[in-house]
Amino acid sequence: MKTIVIVGGGYGGVALAKALEKQHHSDDSVRILLIEAKSHFYHTVGGLRAAVQDLDDVVFIPYANVFTSSRHQVVHATVNRFDKKAVYLDSVTQDGGDQIAYDFLVIATGTNYAAPARIECAEMDQGKQQLQQIRQQIKQARHVLIVGGGPVGIELAGELKDANLKDQQVTLIHSQSQLGHPSYMPLKVHHKLVHLMTSHGIQVLLDDKVDLPPSSSGTMVVVPSTPLATSHKGADLSSVDLIVMATGNRPSPQWIQASVPDLLQSDNYVKVKPTLQVDHPDFPNLFVLGDIAGLDEAKLAYRAANGHTPVVAANINTLLTNGTHLKEYKKGIDIMLITFGKSNGVTILPWGIVLGGWMSSLIKSKTLFYDRYWKELNQPVPNSLK
Numbered sequence: 425m426k427t428i429v430i431v432g433g434g435y436g437g438v439a440l441a442k443a444l445e446k447q448h449h450s451d452d453s454v455r456i457l458l459i460e461a462k463s464h465f466y467h468t469v470g471g472l473r474a475a476v477q478d479l480d481d482v483v484f485i486p487y488a489n490v491f492t493s494s495r496h497q498v499v500h501a502t503v504n505r506f507d508k509k510a511v512y513l514d515s516v517t518q519d520g521g522d523q524i525a526y527d528f529l530v531i532a533t534g535t536n537y538a539a540p541a542r543i544e545c546a547e548m549d550q551g552k553q554q555l556q557q558i559r560q561q562i563k564q565a566r567h568v569l570i571v572g573g574g575p576v577g578i579e580l581a582g583e584l585k586d587a588n589l590k591d592q593q594v595t596l597i598h599s600q601s602q603l604g605h606p607s608y609m610p611l612k613v614h615h616k617l618v619h620l621m622t623s624h625g626i627q628v629l630l631d632d633k634v635d636l637p638p639s640s641s642g643t644m645v646v647v648p649s650t651p652l653a654t655s656h657k658g659a660d661l662s663s664v665d666l667i668v669m670a671t672g673n674r675p676s677p678q679w680i681q682a683s684v685p686d687l688l689q690s691d692n693y694v695k696v697k698p699t700l701q702v703d704h705p706d707f708p709n710l711f712v713l714g715d716i717a718g719l720d721e722a723k724l725a726y727r728a729a730n731g732h733t734p735v736v737a738a739n740i741n742t743l744l745t746n747g748t749h750l751k752e753y754k755k756g757i758d759i760m761l762i763t764f765g766k767s768n769g770v771t772i773l774p775w776g777i778v779l780g781g782w783m784s785s786l787i788k789s790k791t792l793f794y795d796r797y798w799k800e801l802n803q804p805v806p807n808s809l810k
């Protein structure tokens with residue numbers, strides 16, 4: 425029996441688990457174990473709307489049906505470290521062990537986002553409580569300051585606008601003169617988004633910064649204990665009573681650092697070869713996919729699931745059957761969809777093509793792919809989504 429261990433049941437890990445099960449459908453010499461720290465899949469892409477609207481029964485999706493065969497399993501545990509033979513867990517599994525031997529190992533542990541984009545709680549009940557608290561804080565706030573004008577900050581501004589909370593003022597502050605980053609956001613998109621925000625009464629402060637209370641580091645939602653000063657450029661922020669951090673995602677590589685520090689680049693992403701094996705001579709059976717892979721590209725769920733997954737699945741299959749010719753990953757075209765509430769947003773395509781609100785709403789803003797991921801996890805779609 426060959427064991428394939430995937431660490432991380434996010435968009436990439438789940439897609440790979442399903443692809444491998446399909447590939448080895450009638451092959452009972454292969455066992456797939458998906459190890460995930462959370463008891464449930466958290467649909468990050470829809471997380472910001474869940475901060476203003478009760479979507480608790482929709483945004484957390486059970487892992488129970490990921491596999492159709494009982495030979496394969498989702499293991500609810502955190503991997504603390506690994507070596508050439510096994511992964512070591514923070515808890516004892518149903519089988520009574522705290523380590524799992526592998527023949528192939530896949531790192532799919534993504535990057536960290538602050539809540540509510542990502543609720544990191546291990547158990548669903550705690551996660552729901554955290555979301556409820558965030559919704560309450562947002563509802564009570566009279567002046568919300570969003571720190572960060574990348575896709576998460578912009579999408580959150582759109583959700584706050586849709587929530588239409590009476591008398592609530594929203595300010596977005598961004599340290600650069602252009603929203604997002606010029607590598608993926610053309611100037612015309614920047615102008616369109618600034619217009620969308622300001623025309624909905626959102627104050628946009630560009631090329632400006634604010635001194636934050638120390639408690640804001642690492643969390644998304646902070647109630648300042650003393651009034652904020654003005655921004656560096658002099659905007660009055662003294663009435664801000666809720667700060668929401670949207671300063672991007674970061675890898676949390678502690679378990680890799682504790683295992684094989686050489687695997688990490690200086691920016692803490694994993695060194696990877698075009699075959700999506702890690703770039704380390706001692707680990708030919710170790711693969712990496714999704715956000716944590718040190719690839720020079722926008723970090724996107726569709727890329728993890730549709731770009732990386734087929735390459736990793738094919739290469740594991742080749743090595744399992746003693747083949748030598750491995751596939752190489754080639755980055756596809758960049759497509760980015762940024763919502764602005766349910767009925768607006770922008771879709772950025774290659775060659776400078778930008779689609780506006782109607783099309784963006786049709787593709788993403790309206791539904792945030794909720795039903796798609798219930799289906800992806802082989803779960804019946806909740807009635808509220810039908």
Ligand SMILES: Cc1cc2nc3c(=O)[nH]c(=O)nc-3n(C[C@H](O)[C@H](O)[C@H](O)COP(=O)(O)OP(=O)(O)OC[C@H]3O[C@@H](n4cnc5c(N)ncnc54)[C@H](O)[C@@H]3O)c2cc1C
Nearest residue numbers: 432434435436461502503533534541714715723724725726
């Ligand atoms: C608001 C928002 C909107 C977005 N919209 C889009 C969009 O429209 N389209 C798109 O393509 N992308 C979108 N993204 C980006 C997308 O969410 C990420 O690219 C995607 O989550 C990456 O998938 P992944 O599988 O690499 O990792 P993740 O989805 O981050 O999953 C990693 C998993 O690993 C688990 N884990 C971590 N460490 C351990 C460990 N040591 N042991 C066990 N388990 C562990 C975590 O609990 C997590 O479940 C959006 C992101 C945000 C925040």
